[in-house]
Amino acid sequence: MRGITSPLWPIRYRPLPDELLSSWLVRLAHGHGMKVQTFCNLIFGNQRQIWNRDMDRLAPTWLIDELSQRTATPAQITWNTTLRSYEGLLYRKFKVSGGLQWILALKLYHRKREGYGLQCCPTCLAEDRIPYFRKRWRIAFYTVCTKHQTMMLDRCPQCAAAIAFHRIDIMNVDALDAGRLAYCHECGFDLRAAPAVEPLFYDRDATVLLLNACDVLDPGHVGDNKWDLGRYSVLHQLSMILTSKYRHVSLRDFVLDQIGCSDIRLATGRISLEMRSIKERHHLLQLAMWLMLSPGTRLELAWRSGAVRYNVLLKDFSEPPDWYRSIVRRFSNWRDRLDSYH
Ligand SMILES: [Zn+2]
Ligand SMILES: [Zn+2]
Known part of the structure; x- marks a missing residue:
């Protein structure tokens, strides 16, 4: 086609709002x-x-x-x-692979x-x-x-x-x-x-928070928003912990029990959140958002119930934000947990 090798292409569309x-x-x-x-x-x-x-x-x-x-x-x-x-907002540092x-x-x-x-x-x-x-x-x-x-x-x-x-x-x-x-x-x-499908939701406030986290990515988003790299990273960490069982204890079971809803079958193996189906992600995110609504109180409740451990909360988490670190620090001594029962 003529013109295609010229400095300017004959067709010069600009990207549409938020276009990939x-x-x-x-x-x-x-x-x-x-x-x-x-x-x-x-x-x-x-x-x-x-x-x-x-x-x-x-x-x-x-x-x-x-x-x-x-x-x-x-x-x-x-x-x-x-x-x-999205570097610096959704992930800390860009890398080519992995x-x-x-x-x-x-x-x-x-x-x-x-x-x-x-x-x-x-x-x-x-x-x-x-x-x-x-x-x-x-x-x-x-x-x-x-x-x-x-x-x-x-x-x-x-x-x-x-x-x-x-x-x-x-x-x-x-x-x-x-x-x-x-x-x-x-x-x-x-x-x-394709038919528009209503999202399944377990907890109203958790769903509002999920939409709020998504809102930040919308073009033209304005307004005060507390979502930053630290908060997105904690959300990610909690979502990952929710997929695991450590010594027969599971944070997921704890949260499901608190919200009063049942589990779905998750693909097994070492699968990152980014490889899971939308159904699994949506399920896990709602549970994670329930924790994110009040991380200090709810994680402490989970910890006191033995559903999560100090080292698990920080596992593979590089540079957690200070607010998260200080919540988790309270769980570093297991004796405190036992003391609370007396
Ligand atoms: Zn098809
Ligand atoms: Zn839409």
Whole structure:
């Protein structure tokens, strides 16, 4: 196509509000009337493969630069489409490989996705003039759409395939259909037609707090909010502890008992939160949020009941915030716990 190698591309869409880098790139390719792979090979060369990696997470500089220059988009705006922009808020320090706190794992195998690492809100997609994927949909605690207060989807409701909009080219969808990102690449189901599902909630206040934690990620979010790296990290730590049993004691059983609801089956093994299904995450997050509502009192109650131990609360937790450290410090002497019974 003429013009594609010129300094400025003929089509110069800007990212939509909170749009994910990969979503923007796919729209640009389609805007030029090309398949994603063809477009990328032409622009970046065959050597620079981006779709077999998590490009939204890795966000190589050359890709950021290229997109910024060719679309005349300020580099900061391009940078903001990447998951690296969450550094210092959702995780402490970016790293190339391994788990990254709160960033859902795609578990890529060649160009295929084996993990359910991208979620969507069918109603948001249906309301979009041009359906696109948001950056916050890659976040593990974002289980409910804050706008519609309905459950996010982490897979196609018809065939259960992971959402992978960049593979839609394989399907024979009309190239001019601006809504093509909304189709399942595997079976062609229109995700916009998925029913809106009310979120299951156990405790009203815990649900409000979960929505509050999600709100922070919404573009244009304003107002006082207490969520920072420290608080998100404690939430993560508690969610992880909730999946484990230590010497036959379980914090999860304790919280379930306190709230008065029953457990669900969780995938076993060493599975991080970022690899779990939305159903499991939503369950665990509600229990963790119940603790987060009043961590001092509720963790102490759990500790006095023997449901959690001092060393477990700090296990693998690098740089916990001071407020958490001082709560946990109170549980360092097991004799105090016994004393309370006399
Ligand atoms: Zn929505
Ligand atoms: Zn499908």
